[in-house]
Amino acid sequence: MGPELARSARHAYSLGVLLIDIDHFKLINDRHGHLSGDRVIAALGSTLGEQIRRSDHAARWGGEEFGVALLSTSVDGALVAAERIRAAVEALVLASPAGERIPVTASVGLAMLEGDEPLERLVDRADRAMYASKTGGRNRVTLLSSAAIAA
Numbered sequence: 001m002g003p004e005l006a007r008s009a010r011h012a013y014s015l016g017v018l019l020i021d022i023d024h025f026k027l028i029n030d031r032h033g034h035l036s037g038d039r040v041i042a043a044l045g046s047t048l049g050e051q052i053r054r055s056d057h058a059a060r061w062g063g064e065e066f067g068v069a070l071l072s073t074s075v076d077g078a079l080v081a082a083e084r085i086r087a088a089v090e091a092l093v094l095a096s097p098a099g100e101r102i103p104v105t106a107s108v109g110l111a112m113l114e115g116d117e118p119l120e121r122l123v124d125r126a127d128r129a130m131y132a133s134k135t136g137g138r139n140r141v142t143l144l145s146s147a148a149i150a151a
Contacts, residue, residue, distance in 0.1 A: 013071070013072045014072060014073055014074055014075070014078075014112060014113065015069065015070065015071060015072075015073070015112070015113040015122075016069075016070035016073050016075070016077075016078035016081075016110060016111070016112050016113070017067065017068070017069055017070070017110070017111050017112075017113075017122055017123060017126040018066075018067065018068040018070065018078075018081075018082050018085070018108055018109065018110050018126065019061060019065060019066075019067055019108070019109045019123070019126040019127050019129070019130040020044070020048075020061075020065065020066045020067070020068065020085065020089075020106050020107070020108050020109075020130070021064060021065045021106060021107050021130055021134065022040060022041070022044060022064040022065075022089075022104065022105075022106050023104075023105045023106055023107055023134070023138040023139060024105075024138075025037065025040070025063075025064035028040055028102060028104075031096075032096040032097075032098075032100065032102055033096065033097065035097060036094070036096045036097065036102055037064075039094060039102075040064075040092075040094060040102060040104055041060070041064060043092050043094055043104070044066060044089060044092075044104070044106070045058075045060065045066070047085070047088050047089055047092065048066060048068060048085065050088070051081070051084055051085045051088050052068060052070075052081070052085075055071050055072070056068060056069060056070050056071055056073075056081075057069040057071075065130075067123075067126075068081075068085070075112050075143070078110055078112060078143075079110065079141065079143060082108045082110050082141040083141050085106075085108065086105075086106060086108050086139065086140070086141055089104055089105060089106040090104070090105050090106075090139060092104045105138060105139035106139065107130055107133035107134045107138050107139065107140060107142075108129075108130065108133055108140070108141040108142070109125075109126045109127060109128065109129030109130025109131065109132065109133055109141075109142055109144065110126060110129055110141060110142065110143045110144070111123075111125035111126040111129055111143070111144055111145075112143075112145070114145070114146055117146070121146070125144045125145070125146065125149065126144070128144050128149065129142040129143060129144035130142070132144065
């Protein structure tokens with residue numbers, strides 16, 4: 001994501017970062033087994049590929065988290081994209097090997113690049129936003145600006 005951050009600063013285009021965490025992932029593994037957990041992760045990865053533009057980038061961030069870089073995207077466009085992804089995850093229809101339905105939701109954090117801030121600060125805000133989505137009830141999108149952190 002470093003090159004995109006530099007490109008964004010050089011050409012003065014907006015950049016949004018989403019961090020997406022599967023809600024209650026440990027419970028999915030505990031109730032339905034790790035194979036089901038792996039299926040959920042794979043399904044979320046496929047869903048991201050279907051929901052983002054070709055110019056955007058999505059990757060597994062670690063564990064049950066994913067990151068998305070939304071290139072040349074306004075804050076309004078980033079919010080629309082984040083909500084579209086959240087709704088697509090909630091709409092997933094997955095079953096365990098035993099045929100039980102596995103409900104899947106995700107908490108999404110969004111941060112927009114502000115000025116020439118370093119990548120670490122941008123990602124930290126997206127992470128804090130994701131945590132706010134989790135503590136706010138899960139299965140939601142939260143946008144966090146640096147002004148909100150300072151307040």
